[in-house]
Amino acid sequence: MGKINRIQAILRQVDLENHSSRNWELIHEAPQCGCYYCTQVFSSSEVNDFEENENGEKGAVCPYCGRKTLVTPDMIMEGVPFSAETMRGISEAICELEIRHTRLSDMFKKDKWAYDHWHDYVIEFWTERALKPISQYIELCVERKLIPVEEFSAEALKSIAGEIADIHLQQYAAEGTDNNFVPLMEAEIQRTILRKALKYQE
Numbered sequence: 001m002g003k004i005n006r007i008q009a010i011l012r013q014v015d016l017e018n019h020s021s022r023n024w025e026l027i028h029e030a031p032q033c034g035c036y037y038c039t040q041v042f043s044s045s046e047v048n049d050f051e052e053n054e055n056g057e058k059g060a061v062c063p064y065c066g067r068k069t070l071v072t073p074d075m076i077m078e079g080v081p082f083s084a085e086t087m088r089g090i091s092e093a094i095c096e097l098e099i100r101h102t103r104l105s106d107m108f109k110k111d112k113w114a115y116d117h118w119h120d121y122v123i124e125f126w127t128e129r130a131l132k133p134i135s136q137y138i139e140l141c142v143e144r145k146l147i148p149v150e151e152f153s154a155e156a157l158k159s160i161a162g163e164i165a166d167i168h169l170q171q172y173a174a175e176g177t178d179n180n181f182v183p184l185m186e187a188e189i190q191r192t193i194l195r196k197a198l199k200y201q202e
């Protein structure tokens with residue numbers, strides 16, 4: 001199941017931003033709540049802090065990470081456990097949505113925590129995306145013994161691609177960049193791997 005579908009499979013209510021700005025009472029009516037930022041699950045009686053919006057509505061704040069990212073068991077689909085792993089699932093699904101809408105630059109600029117938290121996931125996502133178009137070609141070369149298996153195994157390719165993606169991501173977070181960032185990074189991953197492969201075929 002794709003992660004986009006996964007958020008719909010986990011949550012009854014997907015408009016989390018709207019919910020989190022006015023959920024103070026709902027949180028305290030529930031026995032438990034969980035945070036999809038720090039992935040803790042705890043008793044709602046631990047929630048003592050809130051932020052008020054311009055309409056005077058209160059949004060509950062997580063006692064562990066200080067963010068308005070709390071959900072209650074009744075927001076979770078039937079049959080899905082109310083656990084840290086489910087909180088992580090929500091977090092990953094949101095991250096994927098952010099990537100798809102390429103709002104990562106906003107996300108990283110205003111929030112170093114988001115960068116740290118989602119770093120591995122973003123790298124994995126980009127690495128996979130960059131490798132997809134060339135993986136068939138590489139597989140064919142390995143099959144025909146044109147390039148050595150050990151250097152072009154799926155694992156080795158992922159590791160090379162991950163390193164390049166990481167460098168780009170760090171630059172991106174530090175300096176920001178234009179909209180060409182993702183295609184440029186993908187192209188560089190592909191160029192590096194193809195250059196390596198072609199060297200063996202000469």
Ligand SMILES: [Zn+2]
Pocket residue numbers: 035036037038039040062063064065066067069
């Ligand atoms: Zn939290």
